[in-house]
Amino acid sequence: MTDRNAVVRSCVRMGARSAGYAPPKLVLLFETQTADKSPMSISIKRRAEAHRGIEVKPFIEVAAGPGGISTEGMLELWAFREVLWGFAIRQVKIRYKQAAIGIGWAVIQPVVSAALFAVVLGRLASVPSEGEPYLLFALAGMVGWTYFSSAGGSGSESLVSNQSLLRKIYFPREVLPLASVGAALIDLVPGLAVLAVAAGLYGTAPSAPWLATPLIVLILIVFAAAFSLGLSAINVYYRDVKYALPFIFQLGLFLSPVVYSVQAIPARWRELYAILNPAAAAIDGFRRIFIHRAWPDATVTFGALAWASVLLLFCYVFFKRLERGFSDRV
Amino acid sequence: MSSSSGSSAVSRTGSDVTIAIAFEGVSKHFRGAGYRMLRDDLAAAAARGLRRAPPARDVVRALDDVTFDIPEGQSSALIGLNGAGKTTALKIATRIAYPTAGRVRVRGRVGALIEVGTGMHPELTGRENVQLYGRILGLSRRDINARFERIVNFADIGEALDRPVKQFSSGMQLRLGFSLAAHLEPDVLLVDEAIAVGDAGFQYRCVERMSALVREGRTLVLVSHNMSAIETLCQRAILLRDGRVAADGTAKNVVRKYLLGVQADLLAQDPAFRVTAAPGRLEIVNVSILNEAGLEVDEVNTGTSMTARLHYRAREPILEPIFEVGISDGRIGCFTLASMLVDGQVPAYLSGDGHVDCTFAELPLRPRTYELWLAVRGQEGFGDLVDWQRVRVFRVGGEIEGPGKGAVTHTLVNAAPVTIPYRWAVVRGTTETS
Numbered sequence: 001m002t003d004r005n006a007v008v009r010s011c012v013r014m015g016a017r018s019a020g021y022a023p024p025k026l027v028l029l030f031e032t033q034t035a036d037k038s039p040m041s042i043s044i045k046r047r048a049e050a051h052r053g054i055e056v057k058p059f060i061e062v063a064a065g066p067g068g069i070s071t072e073g074m075l076e077l078w079a080f081r082e083v084l085w086g087f088a089i090r091q092v093k094i095r096y097k098q099a100a101i102g103i104g105w106a107v108i109q110p111v112v113s114a115a116l117f118a119v120v121l122g123r124l125a126s127v128p129s130e131g132e133p134y135l136l137f138a139l140a141g142m143v144g145w146t147y148f149s150s151a152g153g154s155g156s157e158s159l160v161s162n163q164s165l166l167r168k169i170y171f172p173r174e175v176l177p178l179a180s181v182g183a184a185l186i187d188l189v190p191g192l193a194v195l196a197v198a199a200g201l202y203g204t205a206p207s208a209p210w211l212a213t214p215l216i217v218l219i220l221i222v223f224a225a226a227f228s229l230g231l232s233a234i235n236v237y238y239r240d241v242k243y244a245l246p247f248i249f250q251l252g253l254f255l256s257p258v259v260y261s262v263q264a265i266p267a268r269w270r271e272l273y274a275i276l277n278p279a280a281a282a283i284d285g286f287r288r289i290f291i292h293r294a295w296p297d298a299t300v301t302f303g304a305l306a307w308a309s310v311l312l313l314f315c316y317v318f319f320k321r322l323e324r325g326f327s328d329r330v
Numbered sequence: 331m332s333s334s335s336g337s338s339a340v341s342r343t344g345s346d347v348t349i350a351i352a353f354e355g356v357s358k359h360f361r362g363a364g365y366r367m368l369r370d371d372l373a374a375a376a377a378r379g380l381r382r383a384p385p386a387r388d389v390v391r392a393l394d395d396v397t398f399d400i401p402e403g404q405s406s407a408l409i410g411l412n413g414a415g416k417t418t419a420l421k422i423a424t425r426i427a428y429p430t431a432g433r434v435r436v437r438g439r440v441g442a443l444i445e446v447g448t449g450m451h452p453e454l455t456g457r458e459n460v461q462l463y464g465r466i467l468g469l470s471r472r473d474i475n476a477r478f479e480r481i482v483n484f485a486d487i488g489e490a491l492d493r494p495v496k497q498f499s500s501g502m503q504l505r506l507g508f509s510l511a512a513h514l515e516p517d518v519l520l521v522d523e524a525i526a527v528g529d530a531g532f533q534y535r536c537v538e539r540m541s542a543l544v545r546e547g548r549t550l551v552l553v554s555h556n557m558s559a560i561e562t563l564c565q566r567a568i569l570l571r572d573g574r575v576a577a578d579g580t581a582k583n584v585v586r587k588y589l590l591g592v593q594a595d596l597l598a599q600d601p602a603f604r605v606t607a608a609p610g611r612l613e614i615v616n617v618s619i620l621n622e623a624g625l626e627v628d629e630v631n632t633g634t635s636m637t638a639r640l641h642y643r644a645r646e647p648i649l650e651p652i653f654e655v656g657i658s659d660g661r662i663g664c665f666t667l668a669s670m671l672v673d674g675q676v677p678a679y680l681s682g683d684g685h686v687d688c689t690f691a692e693l694p695l696r697p698r699t700y701e702l703w704l705a706v707r708g709q710e711g712f713g714d715l716v717d718w719q720r721v722r723v724f725r726v727g728g729e730i731e732g733p734g735k736g737a738v739t740h741t742l743v744n745a746a747p748v749t750i751p752y753r754w755a756v757v758r759g760t761t762e763t764s
Contacts, residue, residue: 057517060440062425063433064357082471086462094453168444169466170425324428327421328360 067324069317077172087179091154092186106187107194110146114139117259130261132291136195136202140290141258143191144216144283148224149249151184155228156245159236163330173323174316177228181221188217192286199290207293215305216285216296222308223278230315233322236330256280261287275303278311348437350518350549351400351423355432358393358418358573392418393429394573400566402438402517405540405550407560407581409588410570416553419570420444420520423551438517438549441467443508450503452496456487459495463510477513484535485509505532512539519543522553537562557585589698612648612680612706612715616641617722619702620687629725630693632749637689638702638722647681648708651715655688656703657695658720659747664703666690671707694749695726 077084096102114135121127122134129137158176159166166173192213196206235241256279257264265273274281274297281304285296393415400406408416421427423434424442450459460481464474482491485505490498498506511521521540537559544550544563554560560567560581567584569577571591577584620637621627630636638655652671656664668688670676677686705718 057438059435059437060425061433061435062422062428064429064431067428083465086465090451090454090458090462093458094451097453165466167421167426170440170442171466327427 067320067322069320073172073320077174080172080175083171084175084179084182087175088182091179091183095183095186103186103190106190109187110139110142110191111194113146114142117142121259127260128263130263130287130291133202136198136291137261137287138259139195139198140286141256141283143188143195144220144286145253145256145258145279146191147184147188147220148227148279148282149252150187151181151221151224152227152231153245153249154184155180155224156231156235156241158228159232159326160239160242160330166327166330173326174229174319177232177319178225181225181228184224185217185221188220192217195286195290204291204293209289209293209295212285212289212296212301215301216282216289219278219285219301219305219308220282222305222312223282226308226311226315229312229319233319233326236322236326252279257283271297271300271303274300275307278304278308280304348402349399349435350402350404350437351551352435353396353398353419353423353432354434356393356396356419356422356429356434357391357431358415358422358427359430360390360392391573393422395432396570396573396575397432398568398575398578400549400551402549403544403547404566405544405552405564407552407554407564407567407584408570409554409557409560409567409585410576411592414570415573416570417444417522418573420522420551420553424520436518440518440520441511441514441516442520442522443511444520444522450495450507453494455494456482456491456498456506460506460510463507467511467514469514481506481509481513484513484539486532501532508532508536512536512543515543516548518549518551520551523555533559557589561585592699611645611708612651613643613645614640614704614706614716614721615643615683617702617704619722619724629727632693632695632697632726632728634693635689635691636693636724637687640686640688640704641683642680642686643683644680647679648715649679650676650709651680652676652707653686653688654705654707654718657690658701658703659698665748693726694751696747696749697726697728698747699723699725700747 096105099105101108117138118133118135122129122138127134155177158180159173162176165171165176196210200206231241231245253259256277262270262274262280262284274284281296281300285301288294288296396415396419408419410416418427420442421444422429423436424440424444426442426444450463454462460478461471461474465471469477485502485508487498487502487506490502495503495506511519519540540550540552541563550563552560552564564581566579567577567581567588568575569584569588577587618626618639618641619628619630620639621630622634622636624637640653640655652669654667654669654671656667658664668690680686700723701720702722702724703718704716704721706716708715
């Protein structure tokens with residue numbers, strides 16, 4: 001018995017090297033190796049022990065039952081990282097193809113909507129903006145919110161819009177929504193650059209807290225990934241998601257401090273609010289960094305990151321549970 | 331190709347044949363047709379909550395308890411009518427879909443070609459698509475670069491490589507897709523209908539490429555309706571019918587069984603189709619087939635004469651009706667046509683009930699099922715009395731005889747229905763004796 005386990009382990013290692021990832025349930029390899037289906041014939045065992053004669057190949061088992069998350073699944077996702085990258089690149093490449101202004105849209109969208117809010121809400125309605133120019137204030141909100149809504153929007157549609165792929169080719173399905181979330185970063189980078197430049201124009205010089213930007217972006221990525229995994233899976237079963245999305249984002253825009261300040265929330269609830277809505281934590285973080293030259297609030301930042309990670313885990317499990325039916329139902 | 335020579339390369343030593351694909355009691359059920367909507371599910375959930383039976387739904391059994399093993403290095407075909415479950419089986423073997431019951435185990439790197447050209451994105455160039463599609467199919471960037479030249483050459487798309495795929499002709503897209511999958515060099519290659527695409531030259535190269543992979547000892551599972559390709563490529567065939575394994579054996583035997591079944595189904599359908607005609611003037615009430623002895627039959631022997639008897643009913647005298655009778659094998663067009671318009675043997679008139687006989691002498695047709703087509707035109711034009719339509723299915727029986735090996739006889743029958751008397755002459759070059 002110990003012999004066999006040692007062989008299995010060594011085969012797992014060999015398989016991992018030759019195939020690029022560890023094949024799931026490799027132990028069963030021996031069962032299928034013999035025509036008479038005995039667990040392991042003597043000749044195979046001898047060859048396996050000799051360690052040379054047996055050619056280790058990846059092995060897959062497709063059995064009935066619901067899916068779930070597993071070590072094999074995670075390893076496989078890692079093995080498919082190049083595919084994830086390829087999908088993200090593809091999405092970036094086609095995003096602005098045949099659009100005359102191209103990547104310029106990534107700048108125009110947040111700037112124009114921030115300008116609109118500045119006129120309507122800042123000037124006409126005099127919404128308080130933490131004592132800063134409303135345009136800058138709204139721009140910080142819009143850059144964060146635009147990323148979340150475009151990543152979440154394309155992520156939620158990713159399975160349905162690639163249904164021909166789902167029906168014809170195997171790959172871990174979470175690759176598609178995750179690639180959408182990654183691809184949307186191409187819009188966030190110019191957006192943040194515009195925010196930095198605008199802050200500079202209003203007289204805010206670069207400062208040490210800028211170093212916290214990746215952490216804030218990470219909150220948005222994790223939150224958008226959770227959102228995309230959950231809604232893309234539901235979207236396969238109920239296309240109602242497509243029609244609900246605009247409302248969800250409209251509601252989210254007002255539930256998040258995009259056009260108003262987190263200061264508008266009663267102090268007692270402020271931290272809890274910003275943690276439970278990670279988008280609020282991120283927007284507040286951007287404002288502190290780029291407008292107030294301050295470090296983001298540690299409790300809110302790490303609290304929101306932790307909450308977003310919990311959401312991500314929950315949505316990932318949900319996604320994997322439903323995954324096996326995707327190709328039948330999409 | 332004889333099956334014995336191929337299998338000796340597969341089974342290395344008697345008992346320890348390595349299995350590449352194992353289906354174990356695999357079933358796949360789909361819920362009935364149509365889209366399920368949220369409100370249906372809510373209704374079902376409500377019914378469950380109230381402990382009532384949920385509304386019954388049709389269940390489609392795409393696969394029903396399918397079990398078979400495919401040894402490593404064997405080339406097999408899955409055959410069957412549309413909807414028999416062939417594609418579903420391939421999809422489960424590649425983890426695209428999951429079974430409702432049972433399990434499938436596959437050993438080795440799998441290359442699947444469920445539909446050529448999927449994964450191609452119209453906005454990306456051919457080059458970019460090769461990179462992406464290759465990665466989805468499991469090649470690393472280095473692997474793709476190493477094979478890039480061969481892939482592009484095989485696909486034969488030349489200058490178009492750097493244009494967006496949306497500007498490709500559909501043929502070019504298909505060629506690129508197949509080329510990519512065929513150069514994966516997987517241990518197990520699953521191919522669905524790929525050779526049904528492209529022009530004849532490309533189809534030929536596809537078959538060549540697949541047989542090269544088989545020669546290298548890779549496992550091939552082919553789903554196709556092209557029986558001659560199956561016989562060329564595959565040692566074994568598995569016949570699926572309504573999601574179950576109906577036959578499993580050598581490609582030659584199973585293909586023959588399948589074709590006989592198809593023909594039997596066609597005959598059983600309703601040998602005399604309902605003849606549709608402009609109401610009133612002339613009606614074809616029945617079409618019967620008579621053999622040499624003048625007996626009504628469904629099957630006539632090859633090389634003998636066959637009479638198609640067209641029973642008509644004329645409500646009023648019809649002047650100079652022109653009959654045209656054709657024989658087809660199911661492909662577009664007839665390969666022979668008896669036309670009164672050409673031969674000029676037009677009757678002066680038809681009246682009352684009667685029949686018109688059309689006799690084909692010494693049928694040069696190889697044994698299988700054929701269709702009889704008919705049109706009757708009057709003074710007004712083609713088909714004005716009876717539209718051109720299939721009116722009867724009949725079978726040509728008998729054996730193709732000859733001292734040759736005849737291993738692929740029925741493939742020949744399938745591909746070439748007509749026998750024209752022929753002879754060979756072989757002229758040998760004079761060799762200088764040394």
